[in-house]
Structures are given as structure tokens and as C-alpha cells.
Amino acid sequence: MALPDWMLKTRMFHKMTGRNGGSTGVDDGFAERSMENIGAWIMGRNMFGPVRGPWPDDSWTGWWGPNPPYHTPVYVLTHHARASIEMKGGTVFQFVTDGIDAALKQARAAAKDRDIRVGGGASVVRQFLQAGLLDEMHLALPAVLLGAGESLFAGLDLPALGYAPVDRVAGENATHVKIGRKSA
Secondary structure (H helix, E strand, O other): OOOOHHHHOEHHHHHHOOOOOOEOOHHHHHHHHHOOOEEEEEEEHHHHOOOOOOOOOOOOOOOOOOOOOOOOEEEEEOOOOOOOEEOHHHOEEEEEOOOHHHHHHHHHHHHOOOEEEEEEOHHHHHHHHHOOOOOEEEEEEOOOOOOOOOOOOOOOOOOOOOEEEEEEEEOOOOEEEEEEEOOO
16 A cells, blocks of 8 residues: 555545545645546456456455446456446446457547546556557656566566656655657
């Protein structure tokens, strides 16, 4: 929980989870903007939950309880088919077994003229970067050391793929780096 701690402290997150308070500085501004104009989400199976392999049953409905914070269609990339799950607040989890292109096509149709957020995990983000399908990426870098895990940029040459840093701002609990497509 050390990685998302910067966001968990913000007023935006407190408000989103039905609580008062929270910080109101730079981190809160980034957290607020991260939830604006989203018409659909794409995430990996690991971000949806801890269940691996074939779904044993339909009891797992995500980490977030009955009212997930997405409030839009969410396309979950997986190798194992599963029926869609409708949740409170307008979140509908749809499970895509045909890869990132199929998920993106469905997300574009659902989002219409709004943004599509690729929420992770690392493997999903890498696939979208490798394919040149991300216009912009926000990295929140808290001052924590990681001992293990999946490397976000393993095997990628971001400059060769057309990406470059476009902005950097120090927040109260994280440094925010925006990476975008280079201008032609």
C-alpha cells in the first residue's frame, strides 16, 4: 500500500470513499484530474483481483466492494472468459479474452468522445506502450523502495517508441511525471 499512499491521503480519495478531510495540495490536484472525463477503463486481471487461472466461481467481484470507483464500463483483460458484472454506481466489469486491441475497440465504443484510462498492472501498460496506443501516461513516484515485483518498463525503449517526459511536478507525497507522445 506504500505505492498508492500518496493518493489515499488526498481529499479526492476521501470524498470518493465517503469520508471528510484529506490533503488539498498538488497530489490532490493530480488525483482529481486523474478521474475527469473518463468514459471507460481497461485493466488487467491482476488489478481486478487475486484469483488466478480459470474462475472457480463468480463470487469475486473486485477489490472495491459493491460500489467500485470507476462508474463506467471497465474492460478486464484475461485469458479466462467470465460473464459481465454490473455493480452499483454504473461500473460494469466486462472480461476480454481477445487481447488489448479487442479491449480498446470495446472501450472506444463505450467511451464515445471521452477518455479511456488504462489502469494497469505493469504488463497491461507495457503492452499498450509497446503498441504505441497510449497518448499520455501519468506516473506518481512516491519516495519508497520496492523489493520485488514486475518492472513497468522492462524490455521497453520509450524514446524509440516515440515517448518522452513532458512534465514533472513535485507533490507532497509523490513526484508526478507525465510522459507523452513526441511531436512529429
